[in-house]
Amino acid sequence: MDNDKRFVTGLDVGTENVRAAIASVNQNGELAIVGYNEGKSAGMRKGVPANLAGPAGAIDKMLGEAERMGGYDVRSAFVSINGSSVISTKTEGMIAVGTVEHEISVDDLARVEDVAVSGRIPANRDVLDVVPLEYALDGQGGIKNPLGMSGARLEMRANVISALTPNAENLKKATAAADVNAERLIPSVVAAAKAVLTERQKENGVAVIDFGATTTSVAVYEEGDLQYLGVVPAGSNNITNDLAIVLAIDPEMAEEIKQRFVTGNFNSEKSAVIRIGKEGKERVFERKEVEEVVKARLDEIFGEIRKKLKVAKYDQRLPEGIVLTGGGAKMRDLDLFVKDALEASVKIGVPKGLGGVSDSIEKPEFAVAVGLALLAAEEGGASEIAAKKPKKLPKLTKAPGFIKKLFSKF
Ligand SMILES: Nc1ncnc2c1ncn2[C@@H]1O[C@H](COP(=O)(O)OP(=O)(O)OP(=O)(O)O)[C@@H](O)[C@H]1O
Ligand SMILES: [Mg+2]
Incomplete structure (x- = not known):
């Protein structure tokens, strides 16, 4: 090598x-x-x-x-x-850097970040990342990188990503x-x-939803930066478990039904029953019943995501739409369901x-x-x-x- x-x-x-x-x-x-x-x-x-x-x-x-x-x-x-302990928190900080002729240095940036973060994040949390969103010099905002610029008062708006220690x-x-x-x-x-994601998507406004087994996380990007992050403590395994309970079957069979027969398109014409298992030991389920269980859980999970997007003020404000990742995103036609649930264009991300x-x-x-x-x-x-x-x-x-x-x- x-x-x-x-x-x-x-x-x-x-x-x-x-x-x-x-x-x-x-x-x-x-x-x-x-x-x-x-x-x-x-x-x-x-x-x-x-x-x-x-x-x-x-x-x-x-x-x-x-x-x-x-x-x-x-x-x-x-x-x-x-x-669900992984969250983003918007914070602000301000420092005096000297006279108006002072050029903003790396040390100044570290100091203003320290002010923006310390005391704002509870002591039982680890700061994983600080995403600078915007700087202001002497009240003049909209600055992405103030290094070398002049000013006496430096302000910073940031997004702090943290998790329970x-x-x-x-x-x-x-x-x-x-x-x-x-x-x-x-x-x-x-x-x-x-x-x-592409840089253009992140610039214009886009959300990624990672649909995992037990968690569904969402991250929103705009102006190239991470603007919001939240995690819903439920995922695709919840669908499997619901099917196992309602249909009184073991989780393996429920998983097989989910992967082979369930789609995110609940309006399409499909056979009325789902047949599974070897001949002689075949089990037959009403598709309507299966779909009701799956849809109820998807409604709940993506309803929670929608609430989070609303709190972050990105509900129906994502020009580049939504990109789905995670094993849960392999459900056939899930993009159609999510498009309806979140009223945005949806792609599967690979x-x-x-x-x-x-x-x-x-x-x-x-x-x-x-x-x-x-x-x-x-x-x-x-x-x-x-x-x-x-x-x-x-x-x-x-x-x-x-x-x-x-x-x-x-
Ligand atoms: N073809 C498929 N159709 C539907 N669901 C699927 C398919 N393949 C995998 N899954 C589901 O994807 C989930 C696993 O996804 P993934 O591997 O992303 O989870 P994880 O990262 O282990 O979980 P988490 O991120 O919540 O900790 C399981 O619930 C599984 O049933
Ligand atoms: Mg995962």
């Missing part, structure tokens, strides 16, 4: 699935996917770790395969964080137990947005335009992992050193008891 390249890793720790995208980055900053994998998650509840051994074991197992594909050992990664800490502990340093924690939907073996992960459920790798390529430093180390081949997979032993002391 050539040494002028660096390597980055995106690690999506979901409730139902864990996914990784390993990419090489060339000198122009272009990515080529060199390894990827997905596997079942464990020990996660509504997007946050419920124990450490579950996600650690799932990451370790899944990553092993991705590492073998790429031929590199992943020591550090950009990692997704999720759950225990959730962030436990996620870091879980990845550390799988031998991966969580270099940065990025909200899942922000990572998804990185992978599927990560595109990367080199290497990327065509295999051009799927809505890989948007988060790919977006994390893209962000790591843009901002990352440590992952370069960490992932660059060629492995001793073949890599000794950790003994199956490794994780168990590690956690026996917990």
Whole structure:
């Protein structure tokens, strides 16, 4: 492997699935996917770790395969964080910088950011990111980058992304137990947005909705910046569970019905019954009943998203519409349902335009992992050193008891 390249890793720790995208980055900053994998998650509840051994074991197992594909050992990664504690808060700060001739420096920017953030975010929250929205100099607003400009009073409007500290800490502990340093924690939907949105969409106004297993997150972009972020603690697994309860069937059969027979187009002509199972053991369900259950849950979830968009004042104000990602977005014709529910144009978002073996992960459920790798390529430093180390081949997979032993002391 050539040494002028660096390597980055995106690690999506979901409730139902864990996914990784390993990419090489060339000198122009272009990515080529060199390894990827997905596997079942464990020990996660509504997007946050419920124990450490579950996600650690799932990451370790899944990553092993991705590492073998790429031929590199992943020591550090950009990692997704999720759950309804992940929120955005708009804040403001103001500092005096001296006389009118004073030129705004990097230190001034850090100081005004500090004023905008400290004291505004509760102590039990970790600040994940501060997105500067606008600066003002001596009352003159609309400035995107005041560096080098003159003024005596500097104001900043920002969007602060935060999560409850225990959730962030436990996620870091879980990845550390799988031998991966969580270099940065990025909200899942922000990572998804990185992978599927164009700069033009972000400039004009667009929302990404990541429809996962147990969470549905929304991120709104306008003027190129993240304007709003919110997470609804329900997802596509709720549909499966509702079907299992109402039809009195096991979750596996409910999942099969959802994936094979349910569509987001509730007005189309379809057969009146759904038949499933082997001959002799066949089960027959009224389509009307199935659709009622699915539609009720979709109404609830996207109704909550609509409420959030309304609070953020982006309800019916998205010129570039909505882009759907996540495994839940694989429901056939879901775009038609969401178009009606949110009264906006809707597309399914897949990560595109990367080199290497990327065509295999051009799927809505890989948007988060790919977006994390893209962000790591843009901002990352440590992952370069960490992932660059060629492995001793073949890599000794950790003994199956490794994780168990590690956690026996917990
Ligand atoms: N073909 C399909 N049709 C409908 N739903 C599907 C399909 N394939 C997967 N799903 C659903 O997608 C969900 C999993 O999505 P995803 O992998 O994005 O979740 P996750 O990231 O693990 O969860 P979360 O983000 O909530 O923590 C499951 O509920 C699954 O049933
Ligand atoms: Mg997810």
